[in-house]
Amino acid sequence: MNRLLSGLFWISLCLILAFITLPLLVVVAASLSPSSTVTFSPADWTMKWYAALWASKWLDPFILSAKIAVIVSLVSGVLGALGAYAIAYEKCPGSEAIMAFLLSPLAVPQIVKGVAIVIFLSSAGLYALLGTPGLIAAHIVLTLPFAARMIATSIYNFDKNLDRAAQILGASKWQRIRHVLLPLIKPGVFSGMTFAFIISFNNIPLSVFLVRPGQTTLPITVINYMEYSLDPVLAAVNVASLIFILATIFLFEKLGGFSAQIHGGSK
Amino acid sequence: MNDIDIELICVRKTYGNNLVVNDINLAIPKGEFVSLLGPSGCGKTTTLNMIAGFQEPTGGEIRIRGRNQAGVPPEKRNIGLVFQNYALFPHMTVAENVGFGLKMKGTPRAEIEQTVRTALKSVHLEGLEARYPKELSGGQQQRTALARAIAPRPSVLLLDEPLSNLDLKLREAMRVELKEIQQQLGMTFVYVTHDQEEAMAMSDRVVVMSGGVITQEDKPEHIYNAPRTSFVADFIGKSNIFAVSLRPAADDRQEIVINGSSIALAIAADQPKVATAKFCCIRPEDVRVVGNDVSAKDANVLDGTICKTVNLGAHLDLWIAVDRDIMIKALVRSSRSNQLKVGNPVSISIAPAAIRLLAE
Numbered sequence: 051m052n053r054l055l056s057g058l059f060w061i062s063l064c065l066i067l068a069f070i071t072l073p074l075l076v077v078v079a080a081s082l083s084p085s086s087t088v089t090f091s092p093a094d095w096t097m098k099w100y101a102a103l104w105a106s107k108w109l110d111p112f113i114l115s116a117k118i119a120v121i122v123s124l125v126s127g128v129l130g131a132l133g134a135y136a137i138a139y140e141k142c143p144g145s146e147a148i149m150a151f152l153l154s155p156l157a158v159p160q161i162v163k164g165v166a167i168v169i170f171l172s173s174a175g176l177y178a179l180l181g182t183p184g185l186i187a188a189h190i191v192l193t194l195p196f197a198a199r200m201i202a203t204s205i206y207n208f209d210k211n212l213d214r215a216a217q218i219l220g221a222s223k224w225q226r227i228r229h230v231l232l233p234l235i236k237p238g239v240f241s242g243m244t245f246a247f248i249i250s251f252n253n254i255p256l257s258v259f260l261v262r263p264g265q266t267t268l269p270i271t272v273i274n275y276m277e278y279s280l281d282p283v284l285a286a287v288n289v290a291s292l293i294f295i296l297a298t299i300f301l302f303e304k305l306g307g308f309s310a311q312i313h314g315g316s317k
Numbered sequence: 318m319n320d321i322d323i324e325l326i327c328v329r330k331t332y333g334n335n336l337v338v339n340d341i342n343l344a345i346p347k348g349e350f351v352s353l354l355g356p357s358g359c360g361k362t363t364t365l366n367m368i369a370g371f372q373e374p375t376g377g378e379i380r381i382r383g384r385n386q387a388g389v390p391p392e393k394r395n396i397g398l399v400f401q402n403y404a405l406f407p408h409m410t411v412a413e414n415v416g417f418g419l420k421m422k423g424t425p426r427a428e429i430e431q432t433v434r435t436a437l438k439s440v441h442l443e444g445l446e447a448r449y450p451k452e453l454s455g456g457q458q459q460r461t462a463l464a465r466a467i468a469p470r471p472s473v474l475l476l477d478e479p480l481s482n483l484d485l486k487l488r489e490a491m492r493v494e495l496k497e498i499q500q501q502l503g504m505t506f507v508y509v510t511h512d513q514e515e516a517m518a519m520s521d522r523v524v525v526m527s528g529g530v531i532t533q534e535d536k537p538e539h540i541y542n543a544p545r546t547s548f549v550a551d552f553i554g555k556s557n558i559f560a561v562s563l564r565p566a567a568d569d570r571q572e573i574v575i576n577g578s579s580i581a582l583a584i585a586a587d588q589p590k591v592a593t594a595k596f597c598c599i600r601p602e603d604v605r606v607v608g609n610d611v612s613a614k615d616a617n618v619l620d621g622t623i624c625k626t627v628n629l630g631a632h633l634d635l636w637i638a639v640d641r642d643i644m645i646k647a648l649v650r651s652s653r654s655n656q657l658k659v660g661n662p663v664s665i666s667i668a669p670a671a672i673r674l675l676a677e
Contacts (some may be wrong), residue, residue, distance in 0.1 A: 215404040217391045218369055219418035219469065229417075233408045 064164040074292070081285035099286035106119070108287060111271040116294075118182065118267065119251040126246035129190070130197030131239050138205035139231070149202065152195040160192065160255035167191075168259045181262040188260055189250040196249065198241035203230075204238025240306020244299055251295065320347040321383070322473055323368060330363050337363045339529040340377065347472070350499050350506045352516035355526035356552070361509045364526075364537050365475050367509065370394050379582035382472065388467065397466035397474040401481060403458045405450040411437070411461050412446035418468075418469035436464040439498055456487045463498070473505045477530040480515060492518045513553050517541065525549050546677050550598040557599040573597055573672070578640045582617045585669040594674035603671035604647035606635065607664050615666040621645070624660050628654065637665060 082086045082095040089095075103109070133152075137145040155163070167188050171179050179187070208231065216226045254269045261270050272287055323345040330338040338360040345351050350550075353361040366372040367379060370391035379386045381394060389676035405414050414427045415436050437443055440460040450458055459479060466474055476495075480488045496519045499506045510516050516523045517537040524534040525548075533545045544550035547558050559575045566572040572583050573594070581595075607615060628634075633651040636644055647665060649657065657663065 118658070209404065211400055211402060211404040212406060214371060214391070215400060215406070215465075216417065216421075218394075218396065218398040219421060220392050220395070221421040222392060222419075225421050229421075230406060242509070 052301045053058045055095070077285045077288050080282050081289045083282055086281050099282045100290070101282050103286055103290060108268075108271070111266050111268040111295075112291075114123050114182070114265065115151055115251055117249045118186055118189060121186055122250040123243045123247035125186075125190050126193045126197040127239055127243040128182040128210040130194055130201050130242050130246075131195075131235075133198045134201035134205055140207075149199075152198050155192065155195050160253075163192070164188070164256045164259035167256070180260060181265055185257055185267070188256045189246075189253060192253070192256060193246035196245045197239075200242035200245065201235060201238045204235040208234055237306050240302050243306075247298055247302070248295055321345065322347045322381065323507065324378075324380040324383075325364070325368075325488060326378045326380070328364070328367060328374045328379060330367060330372065331375045338367070338374075341529075341531055343531065343534070345505060345507065347505055348503045350496065350508065350509045350519055350521060352510055352512055352520040352523050353526055354513060354523055355514040355532075356511055359526040360529040361526050362477060365477055365507065365509045368473075369396065369398050369475055373455055380670075382446075387482055395469075395471055397469070397471040399462050399466045399474065399476045399479045400479045403450075403462040403479075403482075405461055405465070406566075407450055409449075410446060411442065411448050411450070411453070414461055415464045415468050416452070417465060422469065432468050433464075436468040439467070440464045440494075440499065444638045455483055456491070459483060459491065463495075466503060467498070467504065467672075471504070473507065474499075476506060476508045476514075478510050478646075479508075481510075481512070488515075493676075495519060517553070525552065527552075541639070543673065544598060545675065547596045547598065547675050550596075550673070550675060555601050555646060557601065557604070559597055559599075559643070560595060561597045563594055563674075573674070575640075575643060578643050580619065580640055580643060582667060582672055583669045584672050584674070593676055595677060596675040598673045599645070599667055599671055601634070601646040601648040603668065604637075604645055605666045606637075606647050606649050606653075607666050607670070616669055617667040617672075618664055619645070619667075620662065620664050623657055623659050623663060626654070626657065626659055633657065637663060639665070 076088065079090055081099055082097070083089045084094050084096045084098075133148075136142045137148050144146075167184065168180070171177070171184055212230055212234070213226055216230045221229065252269060253267075254273065257267050257270050258273070261267060266274065268287070268291060272284060276284060321344050325341050325342075328338060328341045329336070334622060341360075341364060353364060355361050363372060368381070369372050370386065370389060373387075381396065386394060406417065409417065412430075412433050416433045419429045419432055431444070434443075437446065440463050442457060442460050442464060443452065445457065445461075445566050450461065453461065459482075462479070479495075480491050483491065492515060495506075498675075499519075508516070508519065517540075520537055523537050523540045525532045525540065532541060533549045535543075538550065540553055544553060550556045550558055558576075561573040561575055563571055564581075565575055566581075566583065570583065570586060572581050574581050575597075584597075595650050605615075607618070615653040619639045621637040623635055623639050624644065625636040626633055628651055631651060633654050635647040635649060635657060637647055638644055645665065
């Protein structure tokens with residue numbers, strides 16, 4: 051019986067992994083194919099679509115998206131950590147309600163949110179903010195709840211006895227935050243920032259309302275390009291962004307060590 | 318040498334209507350090893366937390382080194398605390414953990430290193446400086462926590478059931494070691510525990526608490542030999558406790574009658590006078606099982622039947638029924654287990670001096 055269950059477990063696990071990764075393999079193959087039809091013969095493979103990416107048509111949106119994602123991730127990390135500290139550590143009045151409120155943006159469709167932000171900015175006369183500043187602000191609104199909740203979770207898991215131990219050893223409040231709390235919730239902060247980065251970098255539904263012509267983010271550029279042509283350069287863009295995101299996750303992991311969350315926080 | 322390190326004056330703590338600590342008075346001289354002993358919920362941990370400053374007393378005053386501590390936060394009290402779960406910083410090595418207190422005070426690095434080395438040496442942890450807490454055994458974590466608490470040289474060290482997570486062998490070894498460390502450092506130790514053996518083994522003075530008040534405070538041997546209440550007699554060691562009444566006997570002496578029976582026992586003349594004695598306490602090791610050869614000089618001889626025996630290795634626990642409802646526990650050497658079988662009739666003798674009267 052147990053053997054049957056574990057067999058079923060492994061089979062379903064493999065199926066799920068295949069379902070996730072196989073489409074990616076097709077995209078990779080497509081990005082290497084010489085023509086619009088996807089070929090799987092390595093002899094014919096070409097790097098010309100990747101070479102085509104090295105043009106301002108693709109590079110500018112990539113740089114804009116990366117810039118926005120970095121800012122959004124940093125701001126979400128800092129604001130999220132401050133908010134989570136007030137909510138989860140100091141248990142400020144109404145902390146439960148704020149925590150619940152932080153979930154609410156997840157319940158509003160992003161399209162609705164995008165429209166709302168555009169209407170708000172234009173009716174307030176803030177046309178100057180449409181475009182990149184608006185994009186950054188809108189992305190932060192979207193990612194902050196994720197970051198705050200992740201950091202709050204790591205603060206809830208923080209053993210308050212450690213704070214008391216530091217306190218009785220003579221550490222002031224600031225020293226306790228700096229030397230005990232922050233190092234121990236660092237993995238939570240970095241995983242929150244990673245989420246913010248990925249959500250911002252890949253975002254379409256919010257960005258589509260806020261980009262300015264000539265200043266589009268990478269996903270929006272891809273969408274626009276798709277309206278007129280469907281060639282393997284799109285596959286190459288996707289593979290390139292995938293590699294970029296994986297590299298970012300790897301970098302954040304190195305800095306923050308979220309895997310440390312799994313084995314106790316000391317590496 | 319009458320320096321008082323910690324003084325509690327009429328300290329009380331209430332949570333809502335719940336009175337947890339009720340007007341405690343206690344003075345702990347410098348360099349003394351004091352145990353706060355009691356069952357869970359007796360207020361001992363609350364008392365410790367108030368000394369540490371994590372909880373403010375509802376009433377009364379706490380003085381450390383003569384100074385009132387009202388409003389002084391824990392980080393300014395300059396005392397050490399060893400936590401029950403050790404509370405080691407998981408992201409720091411053993412050396413960083415032990416040096417933490419000094420680092421926070423801005424001590425120069427070379428001095429920290431020197432002090433950490435000394436502290437680790439005194440708890441026998443040399444060579445583990447670079448390990449992380451999760452790479453240590455329970456006993457090593459315990460020693461690290463101790464080294465961390467003593468490294469900044471506080472004058473007072475509070476210990477909150479520090480040995481309760483260790484296995485028996487280690488716990489017994491650590492008792493001896495803790496006492497040695499305390500004597501070497503000349504530090505005042507306030508040790509909270511529910512384990513009476515621990516308290517007896519290490520303390521200069523045991524403070525027995527129950528229901529938020531101090532029931533008795535005395536040297537360990539006095540607590541054991543001269544408990545003042547039936548709670549203390551029952552909590553510290555094993556004892557036979559009976560509700561009794563006093564009555565005059567021949568030669569101007571007094572004897573006691575165990576309530577609800579006809580058993581009368583002579584008591585020693587020099588027994589401290591307890592005018593309103595309600596209970597008596599007899600330690601099991603003071604109950605002499607004389608078998609069948611009773612001699613005339615044996616006092617307080619009672620006949621009974623063995624109901625139950627428990628072999629404790631070196632000793633044998635006997636439950637002896639001497640009257641319908643009166644059961645007396647006795648402790649004898651287990652070498653006698655051949656003669657003392659369940660169902661055997663035996664005679665026991667209790668020396669009058671071994672019977673202690675209790676007022677409550």
